[in-house]
Amino acid sequence: MILNYIWIGLILLAVVMGCVQFFAYGQSEIFSEILNSTFDSAKNGFEISIGLTGILALWMGILNIGQQGGTVNTLSRGVAPFFRRIFPGIPHKHPVYGTMFMNFAANMLGLDNAATPMGLKAMGELQELNQDKQKASNAMIMFVVLGASGLTIIPTTIMAYRAECGAANPADVFLPLLMATYFSTLGGLIACCIAQKIKIWDKVVLGVISFLTALVVLLLVLAQRLPEETLTSVSSIIAACTLLGLICWFIIQASIRKVNVYDAFIDGAKGGFKTAIGIIPYLIAILIAVGMFRASGAMGLLEEGLANLFALVGINSDLSAAVPTAIMKPLSGSGARGLMIEAMNTHGADSLVGRLCCILQGTTDTTFYVLAVYFGSVGIKNTRHAVACCLISDLIGIIAAFTIASIFFG
Numbered sequence: 001m002i003l004n005y006i007w008i009g010l011i012l013l014a015v016v017m018g019c020v021q022f023f024a025y026g027q028s029e030i031f032s033e034i035l036n037s038t039f040d041s042a043k044n045g046f047e048i049s050i051g052l053t054g055i056l057a058l059w060m061g062i063l064n065i066g067q068q069g070g071t072v073n074t075l076s077r078g079v080a081p082f083f084r085r086i087f088p089g090i091p092h093k094h095p096v097y098g099t100m101f102m103n104f105a106a107n108m109l110g111l112d113n114a115a116t117p118m119g120l121k122a123m124g125e126l127q128e129l130n131q132d133k134q135k136a137s138n139a140m141i142m143f144v145v146l147g148a149s150g151l152t153i154i155p156t157t158i159m160a161y162r163a164e165c166g167a168a169n170p171a172d173v174f175l176p177l178l179m180a181t182y183f184s185t186l187g188g189l190i191a192c193c194i195a196q197k198i199k200i201w202d203k204v205v206l207g208v209i210s211f212l213t214a215l216v217v218l219l220l221v222l223a224q225r226l227p228e229e230t231l232t233s234v235s236s237i238i239a240a241c242t243l244l245g246l247i248c249w250f251i252i253q254a255s256i257r258k259v260n261v262y263d264a265f266i267d268g269a270k271g272g273f274k275t276a277i278g279i280i281p282y283l284i285a286i287l288i289a290v291g292m293f294r295a296s297g298a299m300g301l302l303e304e305g306l307a308n309l310f311a312l313v314g315i316n317s318d319l320s321a322a323v324p325t326a327i328m329k330p331l332s333g334s335g336a337r338g339l340m341i342e343a344m345n346t347h348g349a350d351s352l353v354g355r356l357c358c359i360l361q362g363t364t365d366t367t368f369y370v371l372a373v374y375f376g377s378v379g380i381k382n383t384r385h386a387v388a389c390c391l392i393s394d395l396i397g398i399i400a401a402f403t404i405a406s407i408f409f410g
Contacts, residue, residue, distance in 0.1 A: 007285065007286065007289050010289035010290065010292065011288075011289050011293075013293060013296070013298055014034055014289075014293045014295070014296040014298060015034070015292075015296070017293075017296035017297055017298040017301075018030045018031055018034050018296045021296065021297055030296070030297075034292050034295045034296055036295075037288075037291040037292050037294070037295035038288050038291065038292060040291060041284070041287040041288045041290070041291035041292075042284050042287070042288060044287060044291075044341075044345070045280065045284035045287040045288075046280060046284060047164075048161065048164050048165075048341060049277070049280040049284075050280075057269035057270075057273050058269070060268045060269060060271045061264075061265035061266065061267075061268035061269035062246075062247055062250055062265070062268070063105075063268055064264050064265065064267055064268025064269075065250045065251060065254050065259070065261055065264045065265055065268065066105075066250040066253075066254070067102070068254060068259045068264045069251075069253045069254025069255075069256075069257050069259050069261075069264075070253060070254075070257055071249060071250050071253050071254070079101060080097060081204050082204055082208050083097055083101075085198070085199075085202050085204050085205045086142055086189070086192075086193070086198060086205065087100075087142060087143075088138075088198065089129070089137060089138055089139045090126075090129065091129075094125075094129075095125065096122055096125040096126055096129070099118060099121050099122040099125060100122045100143055102118045102122075103118040103119040103122055103143075103147060104146065104147070104151065107147065107150060107151060107152060107365070108151055108152055119143075119370075119374060120373070120374065120377045122143060123140065123143070123144075123374050123375075123377055124377070124378060126139050126140050126378075127140070127378040127379075127380075133378075133379065134379070134380065134381050134382055135380065135382040135384065136375060136380045136382060136383050136384050136386060138196045140375075140378075140386075141192060141195075141196070141383070141384060141385060141386045141389065142189075142192050142196065144370060144371065144375070144386055144390070145188040145189070145191070145192050145389045145390055145393060146185060146188060146189065146192075147365060147370055147374070148188070148364065148365045148366075148367045148370040148371070148393065148394075149181070149184045149185040149187070149188040149189075149364055149390075149393040149397070150181055150185070150362070150363060150365035150397075151181050151182065151184075151185040152177060152178070152181045152362045152363075155173065155174065155177050155358075155362040158177070158340075158358050158361055158362045159171055159173075159174075161340065161341060161344070161358070162344070162349050162358060165341065165344040165345060165349040166344075166348075166349050167344075167349035167350055167354075168350055169350075172355070173355050173358045173362075174242075175219065175408075176355075176359055176401075176404045176405060176409075177358070177359045177362045177363065179219060179220060179400065179404050180359055180362075180363040180397060180400040180401040180404050180405075181362060181363045181364070182212065182216050183216070183396055183397065183400035184364050184393050184394070184396055184397025184400060185393065186209065186213065186396075187392055187395075187396030187397070188389055188390065188392065188393030188396075189209075191388070191389040191392045192385075192389050193205075195385045195388075195389060220404070220407065286337070286338035287338045287341065287342070289338075290338045290339055290342050291342070294342065294346070299324075302324065316352075316406060318351075318352050319352070319353070319356060319402060319405075319406070321343060321347060321353040322343065322353050322356040322357045322360060322402075324339050325339040325340055325343065325357045325360050325361065326398045326401070326402075329360060329361065329363075329364060329366065329394070329398075330364070330366065330367040330390075330394045336360070336361055337361060340358060340360070340361045343357040344357065344358070352405065352406075352409050355405060355408075355409050356401065356402065356405040356409070359401045359404065359405050360401045363397040363398070363400065363401045364393060364394050364397045364398075367387075367390045367391065367393075367394055370390075371383065371386060371387060371390065
């Protein structure tokens with residue numbers, strides 16, 4: 001419903017702005033430009049979606065190898081001590097731990113569409129443990145908040161979009177995105193722990209948070225001291241080593257367990273093809289609305305106003321062009337994706353704005369979509385403190401994204 005209003009609003013504002021340009025300034029070609037933008041945007045959306053097919057097929061195939069080879073179960077056992085502390089209401093060794101971890105793993109690999117089915121399955125299992133079927137349990141809220149925070153280790157689709165938009169090095173946002181999404185998830189976790197009176201100072205919880213935070217802060221300090229070219233190179237090397245190491249680990253463990261790795265990859269890759277084809281109409285729809293909005297001159301006025309505001313408070317005015325993506329992200333994933341692509345096409349994939357929009361896209365998930373789909377799937381009407389914790393996570397993620405992008409690429 002929210003996306004419906006956003007879509008209609010962008011198109012109507014574009015038409016109104018076109019009328020203003022025509023009657024007030026005599027720009028007779030404005031309506032032709034707005035109309036032509038719809039054709040260009042539709043073509044662009046289709047080409048981008050088709051270009052994503054290979055990337056999504058690759059990583060969904062790799063993820064399926066990890067599932068069948070037991071790597072995901074191995075990781076699940078590794079995080080079990082931490083999970084038991086932040087999900088105290090779930091019985092020890094309950095199957096939902098594995099399902100939740102599969103959801104988090106898919107999110108961490110940047111496979112949002114693969115994560116949703118596992119997330120819905122986890123919500124169903126959590127609802128079975130829930131005493132009040134109309135009200136969200138603490139475990140449900142913690143799970144949804146962590147999911148909506150969008151912790152991403154490998155931004156698969158974002159790297160694919162950057163490659164399609166002509167980025168010289170699509171993986172150069174890997175490290176800054178990892179840092180920003182970590183702070184977003186950390187903010188949501190702490191907010192939930194406070195609301196649910198979970199002991200953050202428990203030695204396991206505190207140990208995990210302290211270690212990860214120290215690691216991210218260390219990376220940020222190093223990032224500030226390294227020249228931009230060196231920093232980009234280091235980030236690319238870390239990204240490459242992580243991706244290749246993960247692929248090798250999945251394949252080796254699956255081979256040890258006598259899994260037919262090739263067939264497992266093919267089965268998973270088929271899902272990637274279906275996903276890429278399935279997003280075509282959604283991507284085209286939002287790109288058309290955003291394209292009309294920009295062609296009418298409304299986007300330029302918005303960015304100019306934000307640039308003046310940023311300059312007034314001493315912030316790099318170039319960052320203002322990324323604000324629409326930051327605002328859209330909690331409301332609509334496809335809308336934010338369209339704005340991200342539009343920013344890369346307009347300013348360049350390797351510009352500060354283009355990179356920042358990619359970081360914003362990967363920092364958090366689509367909060368209101370996650371809340372509606374996950375809670376709606378099990379009939380929860382009273383979501384309690386879930387919305388507040390999710391929005392705190394979003395705000396922290398946005399601030400972190402702007403700050404880290406300025407450090408790395410400013």
